[in-house]
Amino acid sequence: MPHPDQPLTNDDDEEPLLSEEDEDLLDWATMTTVYAAGYIRILADAIERGDAELQVDPVAWENTLTAAEGAMVEQMRGRLHGPTAITAEDIERMRRLRELGSAALSGGERSPELGPLALRSMGSLFGPDWQRAAQKAAFCARALNQEFHPRSCT
Template sequence: MAHSVRPHEQDLEDQLDWAANAEACAVSYIRNLAAALERGDAELGVDPSAWENTMAAVQWAMLEHVHGRATWPPTITLEDVERMRRLHVLGSVALSGGERSPELYPLALRCMESLVGPDWKCISYEFELNVRALNHDVRPDTGRDEDSR
């Protein structure tokens, strides 16, 4: 007889999957934003609607982690959630054409570190490739556009 998953367990598993996807998207968007800021690009490379949705989702996932309902390394603290909220607000202003606070770039780096740890540069690149692959932009094995074979 096949093992069946109880509805509550399935809901929890779905929420954890959703939280992991929110984290991956957030890291990818934050990385893109930080890279554009570092280069001084006029275009920040993140859709404002996608930013809003993803940042709200990752803040929810981070609070789930703080309250012990979801876990991933590294440990997320309330201070990390507050930093992410601040990044959400400052990023929203910048993405809508407003002020680019000098706090935005270092805050983006710190938030990536709080999500994936001190090796955020390497990990954030991998997350970006996976998110782009999910969006069918690139092949995850090569990192190249699917159309440029």
């Protein structure tokens, strides 16, 4: 057994815990969920404050929330596991949130449904500790947005 300060290694005789494909899927789903929660938090906070600038790039929103829906489908099918059990209603809620957010980001209506829907969607992604997770995710999403879309951030 290795010393506690030594990293765990996988001996050549042992099978990996996850296949490379499953590991890639898990990495993709993790990053998707983090950035989706970040963008959801940023958008919901900006709408709640009444900000003129919603601080999320519309293309990043659309792509990330579409990917989050896909990750939720994979979780519902049993290929992924997360902190909550995803249902078809959770996926439909995320789809509705994506649509309402896209409308708001394109200068359309800022639906009063968006805020409560955002909160329920983050709860679906992270469970009861969604607030802390969403704050950290928003930090990551702002950093990513600044790197790729510097003019869309404040």
